[in-house]
Amino acid sequence: MSNNLFAKKLILAPALTACMVLAAPVSAQNAGDIPKVTNAGKCESQDNGSGKCDVSGANYSGDKITGWYRHMRAVGADFTYAKIGPGAFDDANLSNADFSDAKITGMSFHSANLTGANLSGSSLRDAALDSVNLTNANLNGARVDNWDTYFPLVTLCNTTLPDGSKSNRDC
Numbered sequence: 001m002s003n004n005l006f007a008k009k010l011i012l013a014p015a016l017t018a019c020m021v022l023a024a025p026v027s028a029q030n031a032g033d034i035p036k037v038t039n040a041g042k043c044e045s046q047d048n049g050s051g052k053c054d055v056s057g058a059n060y061s062g063d064k065i066t067g068w069y070r071h072m073r074a075v076g077a078d079f080t081y082a083k084i085g086p087g088a089f090d091d092a093n094l095s096n097a098d099f100s101d102a103k104i105t106g107m108s109f110h111s112a113n114l115t116g117a118n119l120s121g122s123s124l125r126d127a128a129l130d131s132v133n134l135t136n137a138n139l140n141g142a143r144v145d146n147w148d149t150y151f152p153l154v155t156l157c158n159t160t161l162p163d164g165s166k167s168n169r170d171c
Helices: 002-025 149-152
Strands: 062-070 083-088 103-105 123-125
Touching: none
Parallel strands: 062 083, 083 103, 103 123
Antiparallel strands: none
16 A cells, blocks of 8 residues: 555545544434434524424433434433433533433533533543533532543532532532
8 A cells, every 4th residue: 555545544534434423323222213303413403492302301221322412402311321422412401311320422512501410420531511501410420531621611500520529619
């Protein structure tokens, strides 16, 4: 293989993989596709801001979930022990959702509402938590990559931090 061809493969392989991930169908191993998902996994917001993708109260415990769920509403949904990612819960309402002991890898939570969410014991590897509301959330025992990076970018009020301490920084 020529050096030029080898270099092109090194450059193109990650780009092709990213395109395949972005175009991949949304999946949930045990529960089937998350219902009401539109446009290959994108949950588009409605005029009232509630989102077309409403899975509030759904049980995805132990499921494998990948895909892009922007503007999704999953209030009180059960994601315990789920394997989640790669993908995005950007601008999603995940308040009071239970992510305890979930394995979350490569997910973006940009501007997500995680008020009252339980993330205790979860593993958040390569998860982007910028502009996330963690008011009344429980992260006790969570393993969060780059927590020092995201700590200043999240809202903390009556939040249990990964080390078990409480933060009322933004109350």
